[in-house]
Amino acid sequence: MNDLKQRILEENKKDLAEIETQLSENLKPYLDLVSEVAHHILFAGGKRLRPLLLVLSARICGYTDKYAKIVSSALEYLHAATLLHDDIIDDAVLRRGQTVAHSVYGNAVTVLVGDFLLARALAICADSGKIKVIHIISELTENMSTGEVHQLMRKGDITLTEDEYLEVIRRKTAVLFQAACTVSAVIAEASAEKEQALSDYGYNLGLAFQMVDDLFDYTMDSAALGKEVGADLREGKLTLPIIQALKEADPADRDQMIKIIQNEDFTVDEFKTLVALLQRNNGIDYTVKTATAYLEKAKKALSVFEPSKPRDSLFDIADYALARRL
Amino acid sequence: MNDLKQRILEENKKDLAEIETQLSENLKPYLDLVSEVAHHILFAGGKRLRPLLLVLSARICGYTDKYAKIVSSALEYLHAATLLHDDIIDDAVLRRGQTVAHSVYGNAVTVLVGDFLLARALAICADSGKIKVIHIISELTENMSTGEVHQLMRKGDITLTEDEYLEVIRRKTAVLFQAACTVSAVIAEASAEKEQALSDYGYNLGLAFQMVDDLFDYTMDSAALGKEVGADLREGKLTLPIIQALKEADPADRDQMIKIIQNEDFTVDEFKTLVALLQRNNGIDYTVKTATAYLEKAKKALSVFEPSKPRDSLFDIADYALARRL
Numbered sequence: 001m002n003d004l005k006q007r008i009l010e011e012n013k014k015d016l017a018e019i020e021t022q023l024s025e026n027l028k029p030y031l032d033l034v035s036e037v038a039h040h041i042l043f044a045g046g047k048r049l050r051p052l053l054l055v056l057s058a059r060i061c062g063y064t065d066k067y068a069k070i071v072s073s074a075l076e077y078l079h080a081a082t083l084l085h086d087d088i089i090d091d092a093v094l095r096r097g098q099t100v101a102h103s104v105y106g107n108a109v110t111v112l113v114g115d116f117l118l119a120r121a122l123a124i125c126a127d128s129g130k131i132k133v134i135h136i137i138s139e140l141t142e143n144m145s146t147g148e149v150h151q152l153m154r155k156g157d158i159t160l161t162e163d164e165y166l167e168v169i170r171r172k173t174a175v176l177f178q179a180a181c182t183v184s185a186v187i188a189e190a191s192a193e194k195e196q197a198l199s200d201y202g203y204n205l206g207l208a209f210q211m212v213d214d215l216f217d218y219t220m221d222s223a224a225l226g227k228e229v230g231a232d233l234r235e236g237k238l239t240l241p242i243i244q245a246l247k248e249a250d251p252a253d254r255d256q257m258i259k260i261i262q263n264e265d266f267t268v269d270e271f272k273t274l275v276a277l278l279q280r281n282n283g284i285d286y287t288v289k290t291a292t293a294y295l296e297k298a299k300k301a302l303s304v305f306e307p308s309k310p311r312d313s314l315f316d317i318a319d320y321a322l323a324r325r326l
Numbered sequence: 327m328n329d330l331k332q333r334i335l336e337e338n339k340k341d342l343a344e345i346e347t348q349l350s351e352n353l354k355p356y357l358d359l360v361s362e363v364a365h366h367i368l369f370a371g372g373k374r375l376r377p378l379l380l381v382l383s384a385r386i387c388g389y390t391d392k393y394a395k396i397v398s399s400a401l402e403y404l405h406a407a408t409l410l411h412d413d414i415i416d417d418a419v420l421r422r423g424q425t426v427a428h429s430v431y432g433n434a435v436t437v438l439v440g441d442f443l444l445a446r447a448l449a450i451c452a453d454s455g456k457i458k459v460i461h462i463i464s465e466l467t468e469n470m471s472t473g474e475v476h477q478l479m480r481k482g483d484i485t486l487t488e489d490e491y492l493e494v495i496r497r498k499t500a501v502l503f504q505a506a507c508t509v510s511a512v513i514a515e516a517s518a519e520k521e522q523a524l525s526d527y528g529y530n531l532g533l534a535f536q537m538v539d540d541l542f543d544y545t546m547d548s549a550a551l552g553k554e555v556g557a558d559l560r561e562g563k564l565t566l567p568i569i570q571a572l573k574e575a576d577p578a579d580r581d582q583m584i585k586i587i588q589n590e591d592f593t594v595d596e597f598k599t600l601v602a603l604l605q606r607n608n609g610i611d612y613t614v615k616t617a618t619a620y621l622e623k624a625k626k627a628l629s630v631f632e633p634s635k636p637r638d639s640l641f642d643i644a645d646y647a648l649a650r651r652l
Binding site for chain 2: 029030031033034082085088089090107108109111112113114115116118119120122123125126129131134135137138139140141142144145146148149150152153
């Protein structure tokens with residue numbers, strides 16, 4: 001697994017270094033405090049997956065100008081803005097093993113720096129001079145906020161279906177991956193066919209990525225997660241492993257699961273019992289299988305492109321989405 | 327005073343009605359809850375000053391298409407987004423005499439609906455097809471968030487100068503008024519001279535408007551304010567009446583003022599004492615005088631335009647900024 005990550009990092013070393021530089025340079029805060037809070041979230045071990053997707057999508061379309069890297073900052077700022085706001089919303093304690101921004105700087109400043117990053121992202125996109133880029137990014141931001149509201153509205157509701165779960169993760173995650181890939185095709189002025197291919201790749205990758213992320217809450221320990229185990233469940237976020245297991249379980253297992261799900265103060269032992277119930281009732285396997293299918297779709301979309309180094313890396317990223325830390 | 331308001335409303339009745347319609351129509355939320363929270367803030371007796379400025383600025387440039395009214399929604403959404411976030415930040419209780427959104431819907435949903443409104447505003451501007459409009463709006467959003475952070479950083483600091491106060495209100499308020507007027511000139515493809523004139527009008531009006539707003543916290547009662555008396559002071563927001571009075575007061579008055587300012591739990595009587603001290607030490611008069619000077623500047627900027635009904639209304643709005651409820 002680790003080989004895959006190493007290869008992605010190695011193959012894209014130069015681009016990743018430039019992405020990092022751009023992330024600092026394009027921030028242009030007028031206040032030190034804004035810079036500090038933005039750095040807290042931006043430079044805390046993020047994978048730069050979204051910027052890298054954007055740069056690789058540009059490369060696969062034959063575009064090599066610096067501009068793609070500048071716009072890649074916009075995507076990461078947007079992502080960081082939602083993380084700042086989400087951590088407040090979820091009342092999170094840790095993110096990537098580090099104290100969340102709002103615990104250090106307070107909710108007020110954190111909300112505002114999120115707004116700043118959002119605005120900064122849009123200003124950078126406006127610099128592209130392409131209205132279509134702005135359309136993609138503003139629509140994406142609408143989707144992300146409504147996706148989060150949708151999730152909040154269905155908090156703890158055990159009647160949540162797979163379709164509704166898909167709608168939520170489509171809005172809150174997949175559209176950002178999709179935008180990262182599509183924006184590049186627009187900047188590169190690629191053919192409609194290539195733009196669609198990259199859009200499909202990003203969208204399916206994004207869905208799978210979120211599914212696997214949601215799965216980690218039940219398969220990884222706290223140290224590997226960089227946050228508390230069972231955090232999703234404690235926030236009432238019901239994800240695919242639970243949805244599927246509830247569907248397949250017999251009445252006894254189902255009752256036991258519901259009891260734990262609906263108890264906000266579940267113990268570590270109860271959580272372990274729940275994980276065993278998810279395993280027994282196909283929750284884990286089904287999620288892996290479903291994510292794998294989306295990743296296959298993502299990879300298949302890239303078949304319109306000739307073999308190339310950026311295409312190899314996009315394949316690697318799709319594989320990594322599932323393999324990263326199972 | 328009320329005559330002025332009546333005249334503005336009467337002269338622009340049709341435009342205001344259409345602004346109202348557009349505000350509903352352009353929201354396009356996909357969730358009822360998003361719509362509900364957005365309506366809570368959008369349709370709670372807002373003056374529609376920013377949309378009206380935009381429409382009047384378009385008219386004065388000879389532009390009469392419906393499009394100005396659509397973009398005017400964007401300005402009001404942006405304004406509403408900042409109100410939602412600001413009320414959370416300030417931990418406000420009332421806004422326009424009504425319970426604030428976050429007390430009704432919770433912080434999480436309120437933060438997200440703010441994000442949604444922000445994104446919606448930018449999507450509408452992208453529809454204009456004019457990159458310059460996007461630039462103005464995204465830069466404005468950056469300014470507004472950093473202006474708020476700046477204000478937070480200087481919370482309760484009695485060494486705040488008039489210059490720094492001006493910098494804060496420039497970013498958090500004046501740029502929005504300025505944008506409302508400038509965006510119209512861009513949409514109308516008006517001359518650079520007219521664009522500059524409208525920019526100057528909006529900017530100076532915005533500064534004066536905020537100064538007068540800040541003044542009201544010391545000159546109006548709770549019912550007229552629609553929020554608690556002394557709310558600014560309790561939040562540690564030091565505004566021009568205080569800054570100037572502290573500057574002019576003798577040591578005894580100064581000490582007495584500082585004591586009240588720095589006591590978070592000041593009583594109603596102490597607040598009344600403070601208001602008397604502000605009056606005695608030129609805080610109130612100086613603020614009125616300064617705001618008046620900015621309003622004169624605003625009106626003077628409009629001299630590049632021929633006399634017309636929209637110009638009359640823009641003059642009336644400048645007068646109203648000071649006269650509204652002193």
